[in-house]
Amino acid sequence: MASRIGLAGLAVMGQNLALNIAEKGFPISVYNRSPAKVEETVERAKAEGDLPVRGFKDAGEFVRSIQRPRCVIILVKAGAPVDQTIELLAQFMEKGDCVIDGGNEWYENTERRMEAVKAKGLLYLGMGVSGGEEGARHGPSMMPGGALEAYKLIEDVVKKVAAQVEDGPCVTFVGPGGAGNFVKMVHNGIEYGDMELIAEAYDVLKSVGGLSNKELHETFFEWNKGELESFLVEITADIFAVPDDKGGSELVDKVLDKTGMKGTGKWTVQQGAELSVAISTIATSLDLRFLSGLKDERVAASKVFKELGVGDLLKKVKVDKKELIDNVRKALYASKICSYAQGMNLIRAKSIEKGWNLNLGELARIWKGGCIIRAKFLDRIKQAYDRNPKLASLLIDPEFAKEMVERQGSWRKVVSLAIEVGVSTPGMSASLAYFDTYRRGRLPANLVQAQRDYFGSHTYERTDMNGAFHTEWYKIAKKLLGEKAATTGELHVGSKE
Numbered sequence: 001m002a003s004r005i006g007l008a009g010l011a012v013m014g015q016n017l018a019l020n021i022a023e024k025g026f027p028i029s030v031y032n033r034s035p036a037k038v039e040e041t042v043e044r045a046k047a048e049g050d051l052p053v054r055g056f057k058d059a060g061e062f063v064r065s066i067q068r069p070r071c072v073i074i075l076v077k078a079g080a081p082v083d084q085t086i087e088l089l090a091q092f093m094e095k096g097d098c099v100i101d102g103g104n105e106w107y108e109n110t111e112r113r114m115e116a117v118k119a120k121g122l123l124y125l126g127m128g129v130s131g132g133e134e135g136a137r138h139g140p141s142m143m144p145g146g147a148l149e150a151y152k153l154i155e156d157v158v159k160k161v162a163a164q165v166e167d168g169p170c171v172t173f174v175g176p177g178g179a180g181n182f183v184k185m186v187h188n189g190i191e192y193g194d195m196e197l198i199a200e201a202y203d204v205l206k207s208v209g210g211l212s213n214k215e216l217h218e219t220f221f222e223w224n225k226g227e228l229e230s231f232l233v234e235i236t237a238d239i240f241a242v243p244d245d246k247g248g249s250e251l252v253d254k255v256l257d258k259t260g261m262k263g264t265g266k267w268t269v270q271q272g273a274e275l276s277v278a279i280s281t282i283a284t285s286l287d288l289r290f291l292s293g294l295k296d297e298r299v300a301a302s303k304v305f306k307e308l309g310v311g312d313l314l315k316k317v318k319v320d321k322k323e324l325i326d327n328v329r330k331a332l333y334a335s336k337i338c339s340y341a342q343g344m345n346l347i348r349a350k351s352i353e354k355g356w357n358l359n360l361g362e363l364a365r366i367w368k369g370g371c372i373i374r375a376k377f378l379d380r381i382k383q384a385y386d387r388n389p390k391l392a393s394l395l396i397d398p399e400f401a402k403e404m405v406e407r408q409g410s411w412r413k414v415v416s417l418a419i420e421v422g423v424s425t426p427g428m429s430a431s432l433a434y435f436d437t438y439r440r441g442r443l444p445a446n447l448v449q450a451q452r453d454y455f456g457s458h459t460y461e462r463t464d465m466n467g468a469f470h471t472e473w474y475k476i477a478k479k480l481l482g483e484k485a486a487t488t489g490e491l492h493v494g495s496k497e
Protein backbone atom coordinates (compact mmCIF):
# COMPACT_ATOMS: atom_id res chain seq x y z
CA MET A 1 0.00 0.00 0.00
CA ALA A 2 1.24 3.49 -0.83
CA SER A 3 2.45 5.68 2.05
CA ARG A 4 0.39 8.71 3.05
CA ILE A 5 3.44 10.99 2.93
CA GLY A 6 7.23 10.99 2.38
CA LEU A 7 10.14 12.58 4.19
CA ALA A 8 13.63 13.17 2.79
CA GLY A 9 16.50 14.13 5.11
CA LEU A 10 16.88 11.94 8.17
CA ALA A 11 19.16 13.88 10.52
CA VAL A 12 17.92 15.08 13.94
CA MET A 13 14.74 16.78 12.75
CA GLY A 14 13.77 14.54 9.84
CA GLN A 15 14.23 11.26 11.66
CA ASN A 16 12.18 12.37 14.65
CA LEU A 17 9.45 14.02 12.62
CA ALA A 18 9.09 10.89 10.49
CA LEU A 19 8.63 8.73 13.61
CA ASN A 20 6.12 11.23 14.99
CA ILE A 21 4.10 11.18 11.73
CA ALA A 22 4.12 7.37 11.70
CA GLU A 23 3.10 7.20 15.37
CA LYS A 24 0.08 9.44 14.63
CA GLY A 25 -1.16 6.77 12.20
CA PHE A 26 0.17 8.03 8.85
CA PRO A 27 2.29 5.43 7.01
CA ILE A 28 5.43 7.20 5.82
CA SER A 29 8.23 6.58 3.30
CA VAL A 30 11.66 7.92 4.22
CA TYR A 31 14.79 8.71 2.23
CA ASN A 32 18.22 10.17 2.94
CA ARG A 33 21.24 10.94 0.76
CA SER A 34 23.45 8.66 2.92
CA PRO A 35 21.73 5.28 3.23
CA ALA A 36 22.92 4.61 6.80
CA LYS A 37 20.37 7.07 8.16
CA VAL A 38 17.59 5.26 6.32
CA GLU A 39 18.47 2.02 8.07
CA GLU A 40 18.80 3.82 11.40
CA THR A 41 15.33 5.37 11.01
CA VAL A 42 13.69 2.08 10.06
CA GLU A 43 15.34 0.35 13.03
CA ARG A 44 14.17 3.10 15.37
CA ALA A 45 10.65 2.78 13.94
CA LYS A 46 10.67 -0.93 14.79
CA ALA A 47 12.08 -0.35 18.27
CA GLU A 48 9.68 2.48 19.10
CA GLY A 49 6.46 0.50 18.53
CA ASP A 50 6.67 -1.10 15.10
CA LEU A 51 5.73 2.20 13.48
CA PRO A 52 4.67 2.28 9.77
CA VAL A 53 7.95 3.60 8.33
CA ARG A 54 9.32 2.32 5.00
CA GLY A 55 12.91 3.13 4.13
CA PHE A 56 14.19 3.79 0.58
CA LYS A 57 17.73 4.21 -0.70
CA ASP A 58 16.63 5.02 -4.24
CA ALA A 59 14.99 8.43 -4.78
CA GLY A 60 12.70 7.22 -7.57
CA GLU A 61 11.39 4.26 -5.58
CA PHE A 62 10.91 6.57 -2.60
CA VAL A 63 8.75 9.05 -4.54
CA ARG A 64 6.75 6.31 -6.28
CA SER A 65 5.94 4.68 -2.92
CA ILE A 66 3.83 7.67 -1.85
CA GLN A 67 0.10 8.01 -2.54
CA ARG A 68 -0.92 10.70 -5.05
CA PRO A 69 -0.96 13.66 -4.89
CA ARG A 70 2.44 12.97 -3.36
CA CYS A 71 3.54 15.14 -0.45
CA VAL A 72 7.23 15.08 0.41
CA ILE A 73 8.68 16.89 3.41
CA ILE A 74 12.35 17.83 2.99
CA LEU A 75 14.47 18.29 6.13
CA VAL A 76 18.04 18.79 4.97
CA LYS A 77 20.55 21.60 5.54
CA ALA A 78 19.13 24.91 4.33
CA GLY A 79 20.42 26.47 1.10
CA ALA A 80 21.99 24.49 -1.75
CA PRO A 81 21.16 21.03 -0.24
CA VAL A 82 17.46 21.90 -0.49
CA ASP A 83 17.84 22.88 -4.17
CA GLN A 84 19.75 19.67 -4.86
CA THR A 85 17.17 17.52 -3.06
CA ILE A 86 14.28 19.17 -4.92
CA GLU A 87 16.07 18.67 -8.23
CA LEU A 88 16.55 14.99 -7.44
CA LEU A 89 13.01 14.29 -6.22
CA ALA A 90 11.18 16.48 -8.73
CA GLN A 91 12.36 14.18 -11.54
CA PHE A 92 9.95 11.57 -10.19
CA MET A 93 7.13 13.83 -9.01
CA GLU A 94 4.07 14.62 -11.11
CA LYS A 95 1.64 17.49 -11.62
CA GLY A 96 -0.29 18.23 -8.41
CA ASP A 97 2.37 16.73 -6.10
CA CYS A 98 3.70 18.88 -3.30
CA VAL A 99 7.15 19.71 -1.89
CA ILE A 100 7.30 20.89 1.73
CA ASP A 101 10.61 22.31 2.97
CA GLY A 102 10.63 22.01 6.77
CA GLY A 103 14.06 23.62 7.31
CA ASN A 104 15.16 27.02 8.58
CA GLU A 105 15.21 28.51 5.13
CA TRP A 106 15.61 32.10 3.96
CA TYR A 107 12.10 33.08 2.87
CA GLU A 108 13.17 34.37 -0.55
CA ASN A 109 14.65 30.96 -1.40
CA THR A 110 11.21 29.49 -0.74
CA GLU A 111 9.56 32.05 -3.01
CA ARG A 112 12.12 31.33 -5.76
CA ARG A 113 11.60 27.55 -5.47
CA MET A 114 7.84 27.94 -5.39
CA GLU A 115 8.00 29.64 -8.79
CA ALA A 116 10.53 27.13 -10.14
CA VAL A 117 8.47 24.03 -9.29
CA LYS A 118 5.27 25.70 -10.51
CA ALA A 119 6.60 25.23 -14.05
CA LYS A 120 6.38 21.47 -13.43
CA GLY A 121 2.90 21.76 -11.93
CA LEU A 122 4.19 21.08 -8.41
CA LEU A 123 2.92 22.82 -5.29
CA TYR A 124 5.27 24.15 -2.61
CA LEU A 125 5.22 24.99 1.09
CA GLY A 126 7.97 26.54 3.25
CA MET A 127 7.17 25.19 6.70
CA GLY A 128 9.24 26.35 9.66
CA VAL A 129 9.39 23.65 12.32
CA SER A 130 10.41 24.36 15.90
CA GLY A 131 10.90 22.20 18.94
CA GLY A 132 14.27 20.57 18.35
CA GLU A 133 14.65 16.83 18.64
CA GLU A 134 11.99 16.33 21.33
CA GLY A 135 9.48 18.57 19.61
CA ALA A 136 9.94 16.88 16.24
CA ARG A 137 9.44 13.47 17.86
CA HIS A 138 6.47 14.24 20.08
CA GLY A 139 4.85 17.46 18.84
CA PRO A 140 6.51 20.54 17.31
CA SER A 141 5.12 23.93 16.43
CA MET A 142 4.83 24.22 12.65
CA MET A 143 4.61 27.34 10.52
CA PRO A 144 3.60 26.40 6.96
CA GLY A 145 3.37 29.10 4.32
CA GLY A 146 2.89 29.09 0.56
CA ALA A 147 -0.08 27.87 -1.44
CA LEU A 148 -3.23 27.24 0.64
CA GLU A 149 -4.07 24.44 -1.80
CA ALA A 150 -0.81 22.75 -0.82
CA TYR A 151 -1.50 23.17 2.90
CA LYS A 152 -4.87 21.46 2.45
CA LEU A 153 -3.01 18.36 1.21
CA ILE A 154 -1.17 17.94 4.52
CA GLU A 155 -3.55 19.62 6.97
CA ASP A 156 -4.82 16.36 8.49
CA VAL A 157 -1.25 15.15 9.05
CA VAL A 158 0.26 18.30 10.53
CA LYS A 159 -2.72 18.93 12.79
CA LYS A 160 -2.22 15.53 14.42
CA VAL A 161 1.57 15.69 14.48
CA ALA A 162 1.87 19.18 16.00
CA ALA A 163 1.95 19.89 19.72
CA GLN A 164 -1.55 20.16 21.13
CA VAL A 165 -2.60 23.03 23.42
CA GLU A 166 -6.01 23.79 24.92
CA ASP A 167 -7.02 25.89 21.90
CA GLY A 168 -5.89 23.49 19.21
CA PRO A 169 -2.83 22.09 17.44
CA CYS A 170 0.27 24.30 17.20
CA VAL A 171 0.02 24.67 13.46
CA THR A 172 -1.87 27.02 11.19
CA PHE A 173 -1.67 28.12 7.60
CA VAL A 174 0.56 31.15 8.18
CA GLY A 175 0.16 32.92 4.85
CA PRO A 176 1.28 33.00 1.23
CA GLY A 177 4.79 32.99 -0.27
CA GLY A 178 7.64 32.68 2.18
CA ALA A 179 5.50 33.77 5.17
CA GLY A 180 6.04 30.50 7.05
CA ASN A 181 9.82 30.75 6.82
CA PHE A 182 9.77 34.44 7.74
CA VAL A 183 7.69 33.77 10.85
CA LYS A 184 10.01 30.89 11.86
CA MET A 185 13.00 33.22 11.34
CA VAL A 186 11.52 35.81 13.70
CA HIS A 187 10.64 33.01 16.16
CA ASN A 188 14.36 32.22 16.21
CA GLY A 189 15.24 35.91 16.67
CA ILE A 190 12.94 35.99 19.69
CA GLU A 191 14.59 32.74 20.83
CA TYR A 192 17.98 34.52 20.72
CA GLY A 193 16.50 37.37 22.82
CA ASP A 194 15.00 35.00 25.40
CA MET A 195 18.25 33.07 25.75
CA GLU A 196 20.35 36.22 26.16
CA LEU A 197 17.97 37.65 28.77
CA ILE A 198 18.00 34.39 30.73
CA ALA A 199 21.80 34.30 30.53
CA GLU A 200 21.97 37.84 31.92
CA ALA A 201 19.61 36.92 34.77
CA TYR A 202 21.97 34.01 35.53
CA ASP A 203 25.02 36.30 35.41
CA VAL A 204 23.54 38.86 37.81
CA LEU A 205 22.35 36.17 40.23
CA LYS A 206 25.67 34.34 40.13
CA SER A 207 28.18 37.18 39.83
CA VAL A 208 26.42 39.83 41.90
CA GLY A 209 24.19 37.72 44.16
CA GLY A 210 26.68 34.90 44.65
CA LEU A 211 24.09 32.17 44.01
CA SER A 212 25.43 28.63 43.76
CA ASN A 213 24.34 26.31 40.95
CA LYS A 214 22.01 24.61 43.42
CA GLU A 215 20.41 27.95 44.30
CA LEU A 216 20.22 28.86 40.60
CA HIS A 217 18.48 25.55 39.91
CA GLU A 218 15.97 26.23 42.69
CA THR A 219 15.41 29.83 41.56
CA PHE A 220 14.70 28.93 37.92
CA PHE A 221 12.59 25.98 39.04
CA GLU A 222 10.46 28.35 41.14
CA TRP A 223 10.30 30.93 38.35
CA ASN A 224 8.94 28.26 36.05
CA LYS A 225 5.85 28.01 38.25
CA GLY A 226 4.86 31.63 37.67
CA GLU A 227 4.71 34.33 35.01
CA LEU A 228 8.03 33.17 33.49
CA GLU A 229 6.80 29.62 32.91
CA SER A 230 8.42 28.55 29.64
CA PHE A 231 10.46 25.83 28.00
CA LEU A 232 13.68 27.85 28.15
CA VAL A 233 13.33 28.63 31.87
CA GLU A 234 12.50 24.97 32.51
CA ILE A 235 15.58 23.65 30.70
CA THR A 236 17.74 26.31 32.35
CA ALA A 237 16.72 24.97 35.78
CA ASP A 238 17.70 21.47 34.62
CA ILE A 239 21.06 22.62 33.26
CA PHE A 240 22.20 23.92 36.68
CA ALA A 241 21.57 20.48 38.20
CA VAL A 242 23.56 18.38 35.71
CA PRO A 243 26.91 17.22 37.17
CA ASP A 244 30.10 17.11 35.14
CA ASP A 245 30.66 13.46 34.28
CA LYS A 246 34.38 14.24 33.98
CA GLY A 247 34.57 15.28 37.62
CA GLY A 248 34.22 18.52 39.59
CA SER A 249 30.95 20.34 40.11
CA GLU A 250 28.19 21.05 37.61
CA LEU A 251 28.85 20.76 33.88
CA VAL A 252 27.58 24.28 33.08
CA ASP A 253 30.72 25.75 34.69
CA LYS A 254 32.91 23.82 32.26
CA VAL A 255 31.04 24.79 29.09
CA LEU A 256 33.12 27.26 27.04
CA ASP A 257 31.50 30.70 26.95
CA LYS A 258 31.33 30.97 23.14
CA THR A 259 27.85 30.83 21.57
CA GLY A 260 27.39 29.14 18.21
CA MET A 261 24.75 30.07 15.64
CA LYS A 262 23.40 28.99 12.31
CA GLY A 263 22.08 32.23 10.85
CA THR A 264 18.37 32.84 11.50
CA GLY A 265 19.10 35.42 14.24
CA LYS A 266 21.35 37.35 11.87
CA TRP A 267 18.66 37.32 9.17
CA THR A 268 16.14 38.63 11.70
CA VAL A 269 18.36 41.59 12.57
CA GLN A 270 19.05 42.26 8.89
CA GLN A 271 15.30 42.29 8.27
CA GLY A 272 14.80 44.68 11.18
CA ALA A 273 17.20 47.11 9.48
CA GLU A 274 15.68 46.47 6.05
CA LEU A 275 12.17 47.28 7.28
CA SER A 276 13.23 50.08 9.69
CA VAL A 277 11.82 48.22 12.70
CA ALA A 278 13.72 48.66 15.96
CA ILE A 279 14.43 45.22 17.40
CA SER A 280 17.14 46.28 19.83
CA THR A 281 16.77 43.41 22.32
CA ILE A 282 17.09 40.85 19.53
CA ALA A 283 19.93 42.79 17.84
CA THR A 284 21.76 42.98 21.16
CA SER A 285 21.43 39.24 21.66
CA LEU A 286 23.04 38.75 18.24
CA ASP A 287 25.86 41.17 19.14
CA LEU A 288 26.43 39.17 22.31
CA ARG A 289 26.90 36.01 20.25
CA PHE A 290 29.57 37.90 18.25
CA LEU A 291 31.25 39.19 21.42
CA SER A 292 31.12 35.77 23.06
CA GLY A 293 33.11 34.50 20.07
CA LEU A 294 36.02 36.80 20.95
CA LYS A 295 37.04 34.58 23.84
CA ASP A 296 40.82 35.13 23.55
CA GLU A 297 40.44 38.89 23.10
CA ARG A 298 38.13 39.09 26.11
CA VAL A 299 40.51 37.12 28.31
CA ALA A 300 43.35 39.45 27.28
CA ALA A 301 41.18 42.54 27.86
CA SER A 302 40.12 41.29 31.29
CA LYS A 303 43.81 41.20 32.31
CA VAL A 304 44.42 44.73 31.03
CA PHE A 305 41.49 46.17 32.95
CA LYS A 306 42.02 44.07 36.07
CA GLU A 307 45.49 45.55 36.37
CA LEU A 308 43.85 48.99 36.17
CA GLY A 309 41.46 48.09 39.00
CA VAL A 310 38.18 47.56 37.10
CA GLY A 311 38.00 43.88 37.99
CA ASP A 312 37.47 44.71 41.66
CA LEU A 313 34.15 46.57 41.25
CA LEU A 314 32.14 43.53 42.32
CA LYS A 315 33.70 43.33 45.77
CA LYS A 316 32.13 46.64 46.74
CA VAL A 317 28.49 45.49 46.77
CA LYS A 318 26.44 43.67 49.35
CA VAL A 319 23.03 42.49 48.22
CA ASP A 320 20.00 40.90 49.80
CA LYS A 321 19.73 37.63 47.83
CA LYS A 322 15.98 37.27 48.17
CA GLU A 323 15.33 40.82 47.04
CA LEU A 324 17.78 40.46 44.15
CA ILE A 325 16.10 37.25 42.93
CA ASP A 326 12.72 38.96 43.00
CA ASN A 327 14.00 42.01 41.14
CA VAL A 328 15.79 39.95 38.50
CA ARG A 329 12.63 37.91 37.90
CA LYS A 330 10.67 41.09 37.27
CA ALA A 331 13.42 42.58 35.08
CA LEU A 332 13.52 39.40 33.00
CA TYR A 333 9.77 39.38 32.51
CA ALA A 334 9.56 43.06 31.54
CA SER A 335 12.52 42.68 29.15
CA LYS A 336 10.85 39.68 27.52
CA ILE A 337 7.73 41.74 26.81
CA CYS A 338 9.90 44.27 24.93
CA SER A 339 11.58 41.52 22.93
CA TYR A 340 8.30 39.89 21.89
CA ALA A 341 6.84 43.32 21.03
CA GLN A 342 9.82 43.90 18.73
CA GLY A 343 9.49 40.50 17.04
CA MET A 344 5.76 40.94 16.50
CA ASN A 345 6.31 44.42 15.04
CA LEU A 346 8.84 42.99 12.59
CA ILE A 347 6.38 40.32 11.46
CA ARG A 348 3.67 42.92 11.02
CA ALA A 349 5.96 45.21 9.00
CA LYS A 350 6.84 42.35 6.65
CA SER A 351 3.21 41.32 6.40
CA ILE A 352 2.27 44.85 5.30
CA GLU A 353 5.17 45.06 2.83
CA LYS A 354 4.31 41.71 1.23
CA GLY A 355 0.52 41.88 1.64
CA TRP A 356 0.58 38.61 3.60
CA ASN A 357 -2.21 39.61 6.00
CA LEU A 358 -0.65 37.68 8.90
CA ASN A 359 -2.65 37.13 12.08
CA LEU A 360 -0.37 37.96 15.04
CA GLY A 361 -2.75 36.48 17.62
CA GLU A 362 -2.85 33.17 15.76
CA LEU A 363 0.96 33.13 15.50
CA ALA A 364 1.22 33.64 19.27
CA ARG A 365 -1.21 30.73 19.66
CA ILE A 366 0.83 28.27 17.59
CA TRP A 367 3.92 29.22 19.63
CA LYS A 368 2.17 28.24 22.87
CA GLY A 369 3.30 24.63 22.56
CA GLY A 370 5.99 22.58 20.88
CA CYS A 371 8.46 25.30 20.01
CA ILE A 372 11.57 26.58 21.77
CA ILE A 373 9.95 29.89 22.82
CA ARG A 374 6.79 28.27 24.17
CA ALA A 375 5.74 30.15 27.27
CA LYS A 376 2.72 30.70 29.44
CA PHE A 377 2.56 34.39 28.60
CA LEU A 378 2.08 33.69 24.87
CA ASP A 379 -1.56 33.00 25.65
CA ARG A 380 -1.84 36.56 26.94
CA ILE A 381 0.00 37.87 23.88
CA LYS A 382 -2.56 36.04 21.75
CA GLN A 383 -5.37 37.62 23.75
CA ALA A 384 -3.82 41.08 23.37
CA TYR A 385 -3.79 40.79 19.56
CA ASP A 386 -7.24 39.18 19.54
CA ARG A 387 -8.55 42.13 21.56
CA ASN A 388 -6.96 44.57 19.15
CA PRO A 389 -5.50 43.15 15.91
CA LYS A 390 -4.26 46.66 15.06
CA LEU A 391 -2.35 47.02 18.35
CA ALA A 392 0.64 49.26 17.53
CA SER A 393 2.81 47.55 20.14
CA LEU A 394 2.39 44.93 22.84
CA LEU A 395 3.84 47.54 25.20
CA ILE A 396 0.63 49.57 25.08
CA ASP A 397 -1.80 46.71 25.46
CA PRO A 398 -3.52 47.70 28.73
CA GLU A 399 -2.55 44.44 30.51
CA PHE A 400 1.09 44.42 29.41
CA ALA A 401 1.47 48.18 29.95
CA LYS A 402 0.29 47.74 33.54
CA GLU A 403 2.69 44.85 34.11
CA MET A 404 5.64 46.83 32.80
CA VAL A 405 4.83 49.78 35.00
CA GLU A 406 4.55 47.46 38.02
CA ARG A 407 7.96 45.97 37.26
CA GLN A 408 9.89 49.02 36.10
CA GLY A 409 11.25 49.83 39.59
CA SER A 410 12.83 46.38 39.93
CA TRP A 411 13.98 46.46 36.32
CA ARG A 412 15.78 49.79 36.85
CA LYS A 413 17.35 48.51 40.08
CA VAL A 414 18.78 45.42 38.37
CA VAL A 415 20.16 47.35 35.39
CA SER A 416 21.60 50.12 37.64
CA LEU A 417 23.17 47.60 39.99
CA ALA A 418 24.69 45.70 37.08
CA ILE A 419 26.13 48.93 35.65
CA GLU A 420 27.48 49.91 39.08
CA VAL A 421 29.37 46.64 39.51
CA GLY A 422 30.43 46.25 35.89
CA VAL A 423 28.44 43.11 35.08
CA SER A 424 26.95 43.75 31.67
CA THR A 425 23.24 43.24 31.09
CA PRO A 426 23.01 44.40 27.48
CA GLY A 427 19.71 42.69 26.69
CA MET A 428 17.93 43.95 29.79
CA SER A 429 19.45 47.41 29.31
CA ALA A 430 18.45 47.49 25.64
CA SER A 431 14.92 46.44 26.57
CA LEU A 432 14.66 49.09 29.26
CA ALA A 433 16.01 51.73 26.87
CA TYR A 434 13.48 50.55 24.27
CA PHE A 435 10.67 50.95 26.82
CA ASP A 436 11.94 54.34 27.99
CA THR A 437 12.30 55.57 24.41
CA TYR A 438 8.96 54.27 23.21
CA ARG A 439 7.04 55.77 26.13
CA ARG A 440 8.47 59.28 25.68
CA GLY A 441 6.49 61.72 23.58
CA ARG A 442 9.54 63.81 22.82
CA LEU A 443 13.04 62.56 22.08
CA PRO A 444 16.31 64.39 21.45
CA ALA A 445 15.86 63.54 17.75
CA ASN A 446 15.18 67.26 17.22
CA LEU A 447 18.87 67.90 17.87
CA VAL A 448 19.92 65.14 15.45
CA GLN A 449 17.72 66.71 12.78
CA ALA A 450 19.23 70.14 13.47
CA GLN A 451 22.73 68.66 13.16
CA ARG A 452 21.80 66.96 9.86
CA ASP A 453 20.42 70.20 8.51
CA TYR A 454 23.48 72.13 9.77
CA PHE A 455 26.05 69.99 7.99
CA GLY A 456 24.09 68.58 5.08
CA SER A 457 21.08 70.84 4.41
CA HIS A 458 18.89 67.77 4.93
CA THR A 459 15.96 69.94 6.08
CA TYR A 460 13.77 69.38 9.14
CA GLU A 461 10.10 69.50 10.08
CA ARG A 462 8.75 71.78 12.79
CA THR A 463 6.48 70.94 15.71
CA ASP A 464 4.30 73.99 15.10
CA MET A 465 3.82 74.16 11.33
CA ASN A 466 3.82 71.87 8.29
CA GLY A 467 6.50 71.68 5.64
CA ALA A 468 10.22 71.05 5.21
CA PHE A 469 12.52 73.74 6.54
CA HIS A 470 16.18 74.56 6.12
CA THR A 471 18.17 76.99 8.22
CA GLU A 472 21.61 78.47 7.55
CA TRP A 473 22.71 77.36 11.02
CA TYR A 474 26.39 78.01 10.41
CA LYS A 475 25.96 81.52 9.01
CA ILE A 476 23.57 82.54 11.78
CA ALA A 477 25.69 80.98 14.50
CA LYS A 478 28.85 82.54 13.08
CA LYS A 479 27.33 85.96 12.93
CA LEU A 480 25.58 85.76 16.30
CA LEU A 481 28.20 83.93 18.30
CA GLY A 482 31.12 85.54 16.49
CA GLU A 483 29.87 88.93 17.56
CA LYS A 484 29.46 87.71 21.14
CA ALA A 485 32.86 86.03 21.11
CA ALA A 486 34.43 89.24 19.93
CA THR A 487 32.99 91.11 22.88
CA THR A 488 33.09 88.48 25.67
CA GLY A 489 35.59 85.93 24.33
CA GLU A 490 33.39 83.15 25.76
CA LEU A 491 31.53 81.68 22.79
CA HIS A 492 32.93 79.81 19.81
CA VAL A 493 31.49 79.03 16.39
CA GLY A 494 31.77 75.51 14.91
CA SER A 495 32.72 74.73 11.32
CA LYS A 496 30.37 73.94 8.43
CA GLU A 497 32.03 70.60 7.48
Ligand SMILES: NC(=O)C1=CN([C@@H]2O[C@H](COP(=O)(O)OP(=O)(O)OC[C@H]3O[C@@H](n4cnc5c(N)ncnc54)[C@H](OP(=O)(O)O)[C@@H]3O)[C@@H](O)[C@H]2O)C=CC1
Residues within 6 Å of the ligand: 009, 010, 011, 012, 013, 014, 032, 033, 034, 037, 075, 076, 077, 078, 080, 081, 082, 084, 085, 102, 103, 104, 105, 129, 130, 131, 132, 133, 262
Ligand atom coordinates in the same frame (compact mmCIF):
# COMPACT_ATOMS: atom_id res chain seq x y z
N1 LIG B 1 18.46 20.65 14.76
C1 LIG B 1 17.48 21.36 15.25
O1 LIG B 1 17.24 21.43 16.46
C2 LIG B 1 16.60 22.13 14.33
C3 LIG B 1 16.87 22.23 12.98
N2 LIG B 1 16.01 22.90 12.15
C4 LIG B 1 16.26 22.98 10.72
O2 LIG B 1 15.83 21.75 10.11
C5 LIG B 1 16.69 21.41 9.01
C6 LIG B 1 17.32 20.05 9.28
O3 LIG B 1 18.07 20.16 10.48
P1 LIG B 1 18.85 18.92 11.12
O4 LIG B 1 17.93 17.77 11.26
O5 LIG B 1 19.53 19.45 12.33
O6 LIG B 1 19.88 18.51 10.02
P2 LIG B 1 21.16 19.28 9.45
O7 LIG B 1 20.85 20.70 9.23
O8 LIG B 1 22.34 18.94 10.28
O9 LIG B 1 21.31 18.58 8.01
C7 LIG B 1 21.66 17.24 7.86
C8 LIG B 1 20.82 16.61 6.79
O10 LIG B 1 21.00 17.31 5.55
C9 LIG B 1 21.38 16.36 4.55
N3 LIG B 1 22.20 17.01 3.53
C10 LIG B 1 23.22 17.85 3.71
N4 LIG B 1 23.71 18.25 2.53
C11 LIG B 1 22.97 17.63 1.57
C12 LIG B 1 22.97 17.64 0.17
N5 LIG B 1 23.82 18.41 -0.50
N6 LIG B 1 22.04 16.90 -0.48
C13 LIG B 1 21.17 16.16 0.20
N7 LIG B 1 21.11 16.10 1.54
C14 LIG B 1 22.00 16.83 2.22
C15 LIG B 1 22.15 15.34 5.32
O11 LIG B 1 22.26 14.18 4.56
P3 LIG B 1 23.46 13.16 4.83
O12 LIG B 1 23.04 12.32 6.00
O13 LIG B 1 23.56 12.40 3.57
O14 LIG B 1 24.69 13.97 5.11
C16 LIG B 1 21.24 15.17 6.52
O15 LIG B 1 20.10 14.42 6.23
C17 LIG B 1 17.70 22.56 8.91
O16 LIG B 1 17.21 23.52 8.02
C18 LIG B 1 17.72 23.13 10.32
O17 LIG B 1 18.13 24.47 10.35
C19 LIG B 1 14.86 23.48 12.63
C20 LIG B 1 14.55 23.41 13.93
C21 LIG B 1 15.39 22.78 14.91
Ligand SMILES: O=C(CO)[C@H](O)[C@H](O)COP(=O)(O)O
Residues within 6 Å of the ligand: 104, 129, 130, 131, 132, 188, 191, 260, 261, 262, 263, 264, 265, 372
Ligand atom coordinates in the same frame (compact mmCIF):
# COMPACT_ATOMS: atom_id res chain seq x y z
O1 LIG C 1 15.54 26.51 14.75
C1 LIG C 1 16.00 26.11 15.78
C2 LIG C 1 15.19 26.15 17.02
O2 LIG C 1 14.01 26.84 16.85
C3 LIG C 1 17.38 25.56 15.79
O3 LIG C 1 17.71 24.91 16.97
C4 LIG C 1 18.40 26.57 15.41
O4 LIG C 1 19.60 25.90 15.08
C5 LIG C 1 18.73 27.56 16.50
O5 LIG C 1 19.46 28.61 16.00
P1 LIG C 1 21.04 28.83 16.27
O6 LIG C 1 21.72 27.52 15.88
O7 LIG C 1 21.40 29.97 15.39
O8 LIG C 1 21.19 29.12 17.75
